[in-house]
Amino acid sequence: MKSHVENLVHQAIADLALVASGDDSPDPQVERTRDARHGDFTTNIALRLAKPLGRKPRELAEAIIAALPASSQISHVEVAGPGFINFTLSDLASRAQIAEILERGHAYGCSELGAGKRVLLEFVSANPTGPLHVGHGRHAAYGATLGNLLSATGHEVHREYYVNDAGRQMEILAISVWIRYLQALGVEVALPSNGYRGEYVREIAETLSAAYGERFVVSKEAFETGLPADAPEGDKETYVDAVVSQARQLLGEDDFREVFDQGLDAVLDDIRDDLESFGVSFDRWYSERSLTTQGTIDAALQRLRARERLYVNEGATWFRASDYGDEKDRVVIRENGVKTYFASDIAYHHEKRGRGYDLLLDVLGADHHGYIARVRAGLEAMGEPGDCLEVRLVQFVTLYRGGEKAQMSTRSGEFVTLRQLREEVGNDAARLFYVMRSNDQHLDFDLELAKSSSNDNPVYYIQYAHARVCSVMHQLEERGWHWDQAAGLAALELLVEPQPQALMRTLARYPEVIELAAVNRAPQTLVFYLRELANDFHTWYNAQPFLVDDAGLRNARLSLCVAARQVICSGLTLLGVSAPERM
C-alpha cells in the first residue's frame, strides 16, 4: 500500500517535470502518519522541492495533488500544515486488506524485500565451558527473532553457532573435569582457583568415571610434582597452565583428548538442548577445531602472506590491520608458534564468504566491539568488501526480582543460567522480554513482572487478545452459529465505528512493521506493534458485542476478529512466543 502511494507521487512529479535536471531527485518519502487526523500516509515532497524550485511549498503541493493519477485505493488527498500532502485510504482499500489477511494467513506480512540475498547469521557462539547464562539468552532470543524477520522478508538465512572447541578455556574445563573425577575417586587434589567449579563439572566427572572407570586416575603425588603455587601465594594463570601441561603429560595426548571431549560434548549437548527447548535452532554448529584440521587457518594466512599483509616482528607474525582502519596491527601467530584466536576468526569469516554468503551478520556481546574493526580489516585484506560484515552488539542483562538486583551470587561465581530463567518465568515471557528492548540498550529483566499474570505483563496482554478471539469463536459454535467468511467480507462496510476502523488501520500496517523491524534489525518494533494491535482489539471488544443476531454484521465482525487473531499469531510466531487458544 505504501509503495502504491509512492508510485502515485512519483508519477505526479514526473508528469509535472518538476525534477530539475542534474539535481539529485529526492525520493517521494512516503510515510505512515502518526496522527489519524492526518489521514493514512503523508509525503513531504513539496517541502523538499520548494527550495530548489523556488516555489511556495503549499502551492507546489496543490500542483502535485492536481497531477496525481486517480486511484480507487485513495479516498481523499489534501495539503496540510506547511505543505504536507496527506492521503486517506478508501474503505475499499482497508476492506481488501482484511480479505488478504484471511487469504494469505501466515504469509500475510511476508515480502520479497531480501529476495536473492544470502545471509549467514551467527549468534550465541558461547564458549562451551558451561551452561548458558541469562546474557546468552538475550543473544539467542535476539538472533533467532532476527533470523525469523529476515526470512519473512525474503532473505535466505543460514543460522550458525561457532563452537570454540579449541583453546585454553576448554583445556581448563578439561582439567576441571579431570580433577573432579580424581576427587570422586578419592585422590585429594585441589581444583585450581581458576578452574570451573560449577556443579555441572562434577556431573560430567561422574559420567566420566562411569564410562571409563579408573583409567584416568593418577596419584596425588604424581599430580602435584613440579607444580608452582596457586593463588594467593602464586599466580593463578601460571598455575592453571601448569596443571594443563601436567595433565597432558600424565594422561598422554590421547587420554587427555578423551577427557577434553567428554567435557566438550557434555556441555555442548546441554547447550543444544537448552536452546532447542527455547525454540532457537541452528543450521550448523561450526567447529573452530575444524579450521585447524581442514587447514582453513593456514590457507587464510597464506592468502594474507601472498598479498604481503603479514610481517614478522620480535618472533611473532603480525597482520597489517592498521592499513585497513584498525587502530593497530594484530598478532596472528604468537612468538611460541600458536595461532591467535583472531587468526581463526578471520579465517572463519573468510570461509563464510567462500560459501557464497552476501552478508555476514554477527550478533556479539557489547564487550566485543573492539573486535569489529580488525575482523573487517582481515576480510578486506583478503579481498572481500568491508561492508559484507555487519555486527549487531547486544548489551548486558541485569536481573531484578521486584526492585532488587538478582544478578548472581558472587560467592559461587555462578551466573543465573538460561535454563533456570526459563523454568522460572517460562519461554514465552523470556523470549518476549529479551527482545522488548533495543539490542543496544541495557536490559533490566524483572523476574517478578515476567511471571505475573497481570495486565502489567505485555506477554499476557498480547496473548490474551489472541485467546479472546478463540473464545469468541468457541462461543459462536456453542450458540449453534457458524462464521461465514465470504458473507463477512462482503459485509465489512458495516464496520463503521471508530474501534473496528482503528483495528483495520493497524492490521494494514503489519507488513510495513515487519519490513521495518527486519531492515533495522529491531525486533522491539514488532513487540510494540503487537501491543498496540492487542490494545485496538481489547478496546473494540469492550465497546461492542461480536455475537449479535444480525448475521451480516456478526460475520463482518468475526472476519475482522479472525484477521486480528491471524496477525497476532503471525507476529508472536516470529518472536518465538506461543499464541494460546485459552488462558
Next chain:
RNA sequence: GCCCCGGUAGCUCAGGGGAUAGAGCAUCCGCCUCCUAAGCGGAGGGUCGCAGGUUCGAAUCCUGCCCGGGGCACCA
C-alpha cells in the same frame, strides 16, 4: 587518553529530520444483569543531559562538554 552504547514523564523504555514528543507501569477518577475485568475509558505528569551549529523545520544530523555502562592482550 582513544573507541562503542546509553542519558526522553516519578519508574522501565519506544521514537532516531517533520505537524500538538508517545507507550507500559505507578498515581487519581470511572466501567462487569453483557462473547474471559489477564480487559476498557478518562485525568494529571516532559527545558527529550548541557551548550553551540546545519536546516524552511532538530528529541532525531554535526561539534564540544557532563554523567552512566562497556571495550582498548603475542586471552579465548
